Amino acid sequence: MPLVPPSAPRQRLALHWQILIGMAAGLVVGLLVNAFQGPLADLAASSALAASVMDFLAKANQFVGDLFLRGLRFIAVPIVLFSLVVGSSSLNDLKKLSRIGGRTIIIYLLTTSLAITVGLVLANITRPGTWLSPELRDHLATAAADTVSDKLQAAAAPDVWATLLNMVPQNPFAALAQGNMLQVVFLALAIGAALTLVPKEKAEFVIKVADGLTDAIIKLVGAIMLTAPVAVFCLIAGVMATMGIQVLSALLVYSLTVIGGLLIMTLGVYPLLLKVFSGVGPRRFFEAILPAQLLAFSSSSSSATLPVTMECVEGRMGVGEDVTSFVIPLGATINMDGTALYQGVAALFIAQLYGIPLDLGAQLTIVLTATLASVGTAGVPGVGLIMLVIVLQAVGIGDEAMKGGIAIIFGVDRLLDMCRTTTNVTGDAMVATVIAAREGDLLTAQAVADRRAERQAVGMDENP
Numbered sequence: 001m002p003l004v005p006p007s008a009p010r011q012r013l014a015l016h017w018q019i020l021i022g023m024a025a026g027l028v029v030g031l032l033v034n035a036f037q038g039p040l041a042d043l044a045a046s047s048a049l050a051a052s053v054m055d056f057l058a059k060a061n062q063f064v065g066d067l068f069l070r071g072l073r074f075i076a077v078p079i080v081l082f083s084l085v086v087g088s089s090s091l092n093d094l095k096k097l098s099r100i101g102g103r104t105i106i107i108y109l110l111t112t113s114l115a116i117t118v119g120l121v122l123a124n125i126t127r128p129g130t131w132l133s134p135e136l137r138d139h140l141a142t143a144a145a146d147t148v149s150d151k152l153q154a155a156a157a158p159d160v161w162a163t164l165l166n167m168v169p170q171n172p173f174a175a176l177a178q179g180n181m182l183q184v185v186f187l188a189l190a191i192g193a194a195l196t197l198v199p200k201e202k203a204e205f206v207i208k209v210a211d212g213l214t215d216a217i218i219k220l221v222g223a224i225m226l227t228a229p230v231a232v233f234c235l236i237a238g239v240m241a242t243m244g245i246q247v248l249s250a251l252l253v254y255s256l257t258v259i260g261g262l263l264i265m266t267l268g269v270y271p272l273l274l275k276v277f278s279g280v281g282p283r284r285f286f287e288a289i290l291p292a293q294l295l296a297f298s299s300s301s302s303s304a305t306l307p308v309t310m311e312c313v314e315g316r317m318g319v320g321e322d323v324t325s326f327v328i329p330l331g332a333t334i335n336m337d338g339t340a341l342y343q344g345v346a347a348l349f350i351a352q353l354y355g356i357p358l359d360l361g362a363q364l365t366i367v368l369t370a371t372l373a374s375v376g377t378a379g380v381p382g383v384g385l386i387m388l389v390i391v392l393q394a395v396g397i398g399d400e401a402m403k404g405g406i407a408i409i410f411g412v413d414r415l416l417d418m419c420r421t422t423t424n425v426t427g428d429a430m431v432a433t434v435i436a437a438r439e440g441d442l443l444t445a446q447a448v449a450d451r452r453a454e455r456q457a458v459g460m461d462e463n464p
């Protein structure tokens, strides 16, 4: 007799569990490869066959991870464009959007300054820069000096006027082609607004097309997410296999300070703000956005995670489409609480390491410049470290300490990038939920469950 009656629906493990399993397996395999780096290299050197097998495995691993991220990036521009055109194409929605716009930017800036303050308070308590001897400091600084020196050329202080001006694309097709998200948001809002001014029959047709395309793209997100467990395995295994574990132990206090601050924000401050301003409890929130968090952690990229964050916030959390399609893309571009917190701790760490005193005034400068630097940080891996230069320059940290300091923290940057990107994405989702609740645009948990059940019944539920 079969154990499961033939009529029982096939139970599939929830996607976030599948991703978690992929992640854990990636962690174990990656760390094993890391530990056996020496013997494996010897083996590869000993036979041409072993060398090519290992080369093939490494390349295949990278290929799968990169393919997955490409799939998500491929979706990010059209989903923002089409869903925001739909969201902004009625006069009512336009009024609502301008109100939402103001509130969103203010909350984003406030939470970012709060995050840096948390980081600075922690770094003043743990004093991570005092745990490293000057000899070890100089050794680590010279070891990584070459790797970071070219990267540092790229950083330039974001000019607020230029950033504002840059939101208006000179050529909307170039904005789409280059994936400049703020310009795409501007384009979508402009088209949505203009659609309210043309005759209804014409506007309706365009809106229907954009709406249909949004639904089609959401299907693609669902399909890509089905491959997430395997892709996440590859991404994590790749990172762990090449991570400098030895450097991690030298920078343990610094790394734990950053991670502690990120945990305080993600598991303490956000749930508190969420409860106070939207009435939503932490369990419902985290259950809804877990797939986006796991993906942010695995990819270290808020912009690659963007389509999934939108789907989690809208499909699983119940935030309305126009709030989601405005607040989340904007957040993935300018709201980086985790990055800002990390920059605050890193600046203090480097100053302590080189014996440069930073008084209260200098620490307030850090709050201001790290807020700006995080706004200017692109949502891709490793950029937060480059933008740190701006913060260090603002508080007068000299060239030698800056280059040495950045070279030192470079060794653990990927791990911290994974953690800070998770906070960045969580912050965006929290703000979207609060804004939606204030606008009366947030479904109840029951309504979300009913909608998912309805979709499942017609075989439509491919949400992450």
Ligand code: ASP
Pocket: 300, 301, 302, 303, 336, 338, 339, 377, 378, 379, 380, 381, 382, 383, 384, 385, 417, 420, 421, 424
């Ligand atoms: N990787 C981060 C993000 O995508 C940015 C950074 O801090 O480097 O959100």
